[in-house]
Amino acid sequence: MAENSELRFLQTDVVVAGGSGAGVTAALAAFRVGARVILVSKGKVGRSGNVVMAGGSMSIDGYSAKKILGLEADESITPEGWFDSIVKEGFYLSDQPVVEQFTSDGPTIVEEYVRWAQRAKVPFKQLKDGKWVSSGKNFALALKEGMRDAPGVEILEDTTVLDVLMRDGRPAGILALDIYRGELFVVLAKAVVLGTGGYQPFSLKNSVTDMTGDGVGIGFRAGADIADMEFLLSFPTAVAPPYLRGSILPYVLIVYCGLKGGVWPQFRDACGDLIAVPEEIMEKTAFYKGFKHIKLVCTYYWGEAIFHGRGTKNGGIFLDYSRYTREQREEAVKGYFSVQGEYYAANHYKGDDISRVMDNLRDGKGIETGLGFEYSSGGLLIDEHMRTTVPGLFAGGETGSGTFGAMRVGDGLVEMLVQGYKAGESAAAFARDAEPGAPDNESTRCCTERAYAPLRRKTGISPVLVQSRIEKACDAGFGFRRTEAGLLAALRELRRIRTEDMPHMAVSGGPRYNLEWLTALQMENLMVCVEHGVLAALERKESRGNHIRDDYPQVDHDTWTVRQIFTPTADGSVNMRKEPPRVTKVPLLRGKDENVMQFFLRPDLDYKRYQWG
Ligand SMILES: Cc1cc2nc3c(=O)[nH]c(=O)nc-3n(C[C@H](O)[C@H](O)[C@H](O)COP(=O)(O)OP(=O)(O)OC[C@H]3O[C@@H](n4cnc5c(N)ncnc54)[C@H](O)[C@@H]3O)c2cc1C
Structure with missing residues (x-):
């Protein structure tokens, strides 16, 4: 194991962590303005990150779709309306300058992305009004194609960034691990971009295993603030049959059997009793139009049933299509396959046999479905230039926070495209004016020591066990319904894991391709995310968006339209502050709503035009 003096050093202007949307666009943007760039990615570029799971749509506003992309689109769906709907439907917690950057720069980079897809010959099916659907694999392959536009960028795949190395409080590069060779090395850089995706700490996974919040942990250790850690988006995910556990098939079925076949499920608990959703809510959330609010409707009503003991033994509920005739259900199944066939290869589901689920649908039997987690709204505190609170450190995509409240x-x-690109531009501009220099010896020594520690220990606790304990604690107290008692229990257990288990993490074998070692390193990052997530959830004594408190159901605009921000401290103590989100156009609300679903019934809000998919 190399000591400081033996570490290999590479040098560049901008180093980018992450090989998905945020990382690729950051590298491209920095390259285009003449910076030397090294991109370091844990997974392969265009084959890693949650982008491969998106199954999958994206959209811009109709006006821009028509004016910038020359597509057939409704011009009255404007960037201003898009902005308005993100802020309002995000429960007014978005950082409005960040949303402005998203809506104003979004169409241009999406246009470029669509061209990459065309060049790569992967189908992005274009719908009207600036919407596209495709498979996650296609979304990822388009990124790989985009990377070709930056031929001078050095790409290091299967390499994980472990820490930002500092000099006088500023980034001087990163410490990385070449996973196959088991070698630590340093990339010296004048600016660092973190685009490593979000975090997902639960045992039911619909996301890739990389989602350990690395960028958030790395940035926080480097001194950057984090925010909004309590907000995690959950949505319909298969819990049975076992081989489909974690698949988002149920969500896709709800949307496409509904839109294409006109059949929409009712929801039933483990005993077969109806989980009623008021028709008014279905209408106002545009459920029957396939809008994103479907996710919150399901989370709220199913979550309530499951939390109060009406769930199946697998932790789900049943989608029930029995009120339709067999012919109607058959048509819906055909409709589903007709959409999927447009962008999935034939026999796409060869490895995942969905025939049983489809038979259940045709036969009018229940489809067992639970709630998995797709996206973390929280992350590094960034501004509209993707600057974190540490000069020279930038973040974009799911690693940041503030866009979606x-x-x-x-x-x-x-978000990954538009913020990654901006982060790359900002980092290159910063690097242009910055002096190069080596990191402080102490910074490199500390980070190297920390990385090697689990490998040097001969006996101790397996990091795999630590991960499963973290997941268990989060499943029990930090999931889709929260209470004071549950959150406190989760916090106690997480702190116990951090202080008693993690210092004793030990891995077997040597440094080469040692995934247990990698897990140990990732757990440090995941712990930063979950501990602050639970703390923020405990503190927030109301419900808002994806944060649903069983004991505080009201949405309390008077007290809680604030972001909760954590600043790292030298002694590890908690330093949390509350700040109202920055406002540019949409004033914040006053008053209270009875619960997160009643919020949607506010007469001044129109949810029917934006946020499809
Ligand atoms: C099931 C599912 C369905 C989804 N569907 C949609 C959808 O339909 N529409 C939509 O808009 N969004 C969807 N999303 C969300 C979307 O996929 C993500 O928000 C988006 O991929 C985030 O992009 P990113 O570049 O920030 O991170 P990711 O795509 O997650 O990529 C992270 C990258 O960082 C790398 N990395 C991680 N840690 C390190 C490290 N320490 N060092 C170096 N590299 C590292 C990874 O290997 C990867 O390359 C979905 C997500 C899921 C899970």
């Missing part, structure tokens, strides 16, 4: 009603895919 308390509920992600816009597209993570657009």
Whole structure:
């Protein structure tokens, strides 16, 4: 194991962490303005990150679709309206300058992305009004194609960034691990961009295993503030049959059997009793139009039933189509396959046999479905230039925070592109004026020591066990319904894991391709995310968007239209502050709503035009 003096050093202007949308666009943007760039990615570019899971739509506003992309679109769906709907439907917690950057820069980069898809010959099916649907694989392959536009960028795949190395409080580069060779090395850089995606700490996973909040943990250790950590988006995810556990098939079925076949499920609990959703809510949330609010409607009503003991033993409920005739259900199944066939290869589901689920649908039997987690709204505190609170450190995509407030009603895919690109531009501009220099010896020594520690320990606790304990604690107290008692219990257990288990994490084998070692390193990051997530959820004594408190159901605009921000401290103590989101156009609300669903019944809000998919 190399000591400081033996570490290999590479040098560049901008180093980018992440090989998905945020990372690729950041590298491209920095390259285009003449910066030397190294992109370091844990997974392969165009084959990693949650982008491969998106199954999948993205959209821009109709006006821009027509004016910038020359598409057939309704011009009255404007960037201003898009902005308005993101802020309002995100429960007024978005940072409005960040949303402005999203809506104003979004169409241009989406246009470029669509061209990459055309060049790569992967189908992005274009719908009207600036919407596209495709598979996650296609969304990812288009990024790989985009990377070709930056031929001078050095790409290091299967390499994970472990820490930002500092000099006088500013980034001087990163420490990375070449996973296959088991070698630590340093990339010296004048600016660092973190685009490593979000975090997902639960045992039911519909996301890729990389989602350990690395960028958030890395940035926080480097001194950057984090915000909105309590907001995690959950949505319909298969819990049975076992081989489909974690698939988002149920969500896709709800949307496409509904839109294409005109059949929409009722929801039933484990005993077969109806989980009623008021028709008024279905209408106002545009459920029958396939809008993103479907996710919150399901989370709210199913979550309530499951939390109060009416769920199945797998933790789900049943989608029930029995009120339709067999012919209607058959048509809906055909409709579903007709959409999927447009962008999935034939036999796409060869490995995942969905025939049983489809038979259940045709036969009018229940489809067992639970709630998995897709997206984390929280992350590094960024501004509209993607600057974190540490000069020279930038972040974009799911690693940042502030775009979608308390509920992600816009597209993570657009966010990754638009913020990654801006982060790359900002980092290159910063690097142009910055002096190069080596990191402080102490910074490199500390980070290297921390990385090697689990490998040097001969006996101790397996990091895999630590991960499953974190997941268990989060499943029990930090999921889709929260209470004071549950959150306190989760916090106690997480702190116990951090202080008693994690210092004893030990891995077997040597440094080469040691995934147990990688897990140990990732757990440090995941712990930053979950501990602050639970703390923020505990503190927020109201419900808002995806944060649903069983004991505080009201949405309390008077007290709680604030972002909760954590600043790292030298001694590890908690430093939390509350700040109202920055406002540019949409004034914040006053008053209270009875619960997160009643919020949607506010007469001044029109949810029917934006946020499809
Ligand atoms: C099931 C599912 C369905 C979804 N559907 C949609 C959809 O239909 N529409 C939509 O808009 N959004 C959707 N999303 C969300 C969307 O996929 C994400 O918001 C988006 O992919 C985030 O992009 P990103 O570049 O920030 O991160 P990711 O796409 O998650 O990529 C992270 C990258 O960072 C790398 N990485 C991680 N850690 C490190 C490290 N330490 N060092 C170096 N590299 C690292 C990873 O290997 C990867 O390359 C979905 C998500 C899920 C889970």
